[in-house]
Amino acid sequence: xxxxxANIAHFPTPNTASSTFAEDIAIIHDGGLVxxxxxxxxxxxFSSMREQYPNAVLHDHKDSWILPGLIDSHLxxxxxxxxxxxxxxxxxxxxxxxxxxxxxxxxxxHAQKIAKVFLQQxxxxxxxxxxVFSSVHQGCCNALFSAASEIDMAIxxxxxxxxxxxxxxxxxxxDTAQKDSAVLIEKWHxxxxxxxxxxxxxxxxxxxxxxxxxxxxxxxxKDVFVQTHLSExxxxxxxxxxxxxxxxxxxxxxxxxxxxxxxxxxxxxxxxSSDEWQRLGxxxxxLAFCPTSNLFLGSGLFDLQTARANNxxxxxxxxVGAGTSFSMLKTYGDAYKVSQLRHAPxxxxxxFYLMTQGAAVAHKLDDEIGNLNPDTVADxxxxxxxxxxxxxxxxxxxAEFDDVFFALSILGDDRAIAETWISGQCCYNKKExxxxxx
Ligand code: GUN
Ligand code: ZN
Numbered sequence: 516x517x518x519x520x521a522n523i524a525h526f527p528t529p530n531t532a533s534s535t536f537a538e539d540i541a542i543i544h545d546g547g548l549v550x551x552x553x554x555x556x557x558x559x560x561f562s563s564m565r566e567q568y569p570n571a572v573l574h575d576h577k578d579s580w581i582l583p584g585l586i587d588s589h590l591x592x593x594x595x596x597x598x599x600x601x602x603x604x605x606x607x608x609x610x611x612x613x614x615x616x617x618x619x620x621x622x623x624x625h626a627q628k629i630a631k632v633f634l635q636q637x638x639x640x641x642x643x644x645x646x647v648f649s650s651v652h653q654g655c656c657n658a659l660f661s662a663a664s665e666i667d668m669a670i671x672x673x674x675x676x677x678x679x680x681x682x683x684x685x686x687x688x689x690d691t692a693q694k695d696s697a698v699l700i701e702k703w704h705x706x707x708x709x710x711x712x713x714x715x716x717x718x719x720x721x722x723x724x725x726x727x728x729x730x731x732x733x734x735x736x737k738d739v740f741v742q743t744h745l746s747e748x749x750x751x752x753x754x755x756x757x758x759x760x761x762x763x764x765x766x767x768x769x770x771x772x773x774x775x776x777x778x779x780x781x782x783x784x785x786x787x788s789s790d791e792w793q794r795l796g797x798x799x800x801x802l803a804f805c806p807t808s809n810l811f812l813g814s815g816l817f818d819l820q821t822a823r824a825n826n827x828x829x830x831x832x833x834x835v836g837a838g839t840s841f842s843m844l845k846t847y848g849d850a851y852k853v854s855q856l857r858h859a860p861x862x863x864x865x866x867f868y869l870m871t872q873g874a875a876v877a878h879k880l881d882d883e884i885g886n887l888n889p890d891t892v893a894d895x896x897x898x899x900x901x902x903x904x905x906x907x908x909x910x911x912x913x914a915e916f917d918d919v920f921f922a923l924s925i926l927g928d929d930r931a932i933a934e935t936w937i938s939g940q941c942c943y944n945k946k947e948x949x950x951x952x953x
Pocket of ligand 2: 589744
């Protein structure tokens, strides 16, 4: 049994229409988090936890903060090495940078090498769960799940499926997309902490036959995730219209094939019609808000207010490599800037919700991750806000959590992440630059 002493912040319950984020958040100054094996046992004031668990081994991080491990709800691991590529918007960016980079993942050795760097970036930034696109290659997906399994990390991932409008050597076909995805589901879904997401890249790179095959698979495996892209860029939307003339809109392309449902995570959703907003809400689906990517590719400004009005789940995401940072702190920082342009600033407490409990609730994983409730898995981070001279000046010793989190999101990054714990094991320690992975 281990007892961690620090300030604590998390959301024990889902946010509902009848409560505010400020009412929902639980903050304990000088708190104690008790874990045993892989699980969280209790949280409370440090003095009460010490009294109840006198034999627990003490980790003293007084003045730091313990937060739930952060959740990145949409990103691409093969694009780790093409992050920060200049000058294009979505479609030419895919053509010029993304597809050439993803071709290299035909090599399993290459995939293993990048999977390791990728997971280290997540750990270093305090991200303990990612919703990850691999490349089209089965071996690429296997490499990620294998590497995540080594540290018992809860990864949701899937093999990208695409059978047109991309280089021939990156194409599968309806039949192999369905069969290879089924093999990966059987091998990885709910194996350890891994979970599978059926992953058509986006409508333009899938034929109707491929979407039908993946819809069939989704119907067969009701609790798997679905992840794809939706209404990110205006040229993309016009292209979808010409490729699927019978569909009433972009979302309808996926809906026709039963891919709009709970645990379906759509990246971006920047340019949506009111019918599409309504349908996403009804379907209990999730939008991944990827502000650094949306700004970097010039895609547009996500409309969080309309998402809220339609009861659409929203989760923050980096979308690396169109996203420009692995840091979920910075991701909220850019979400805030986007919301300022919309004259509706996102409160830091809500920003924190969208990368912890809010994401977990959207994905129906809140009995395992996203909060620090007893009996959930011990995925948590130790954050040291006052890590240099500027932060010592800006963040006062007894600052409230919302101010600490906001300053970190605008000014901070991985420098604030002191330790990342997954399944009750320390997987990253900044001081020792130590990663648990081989
Ligand atoms: N749409 C289709 N593929 C991609 C991708 O890899 N990144 C982003 N941002 N959008 C996409
Ligand atoms: Zn993406």
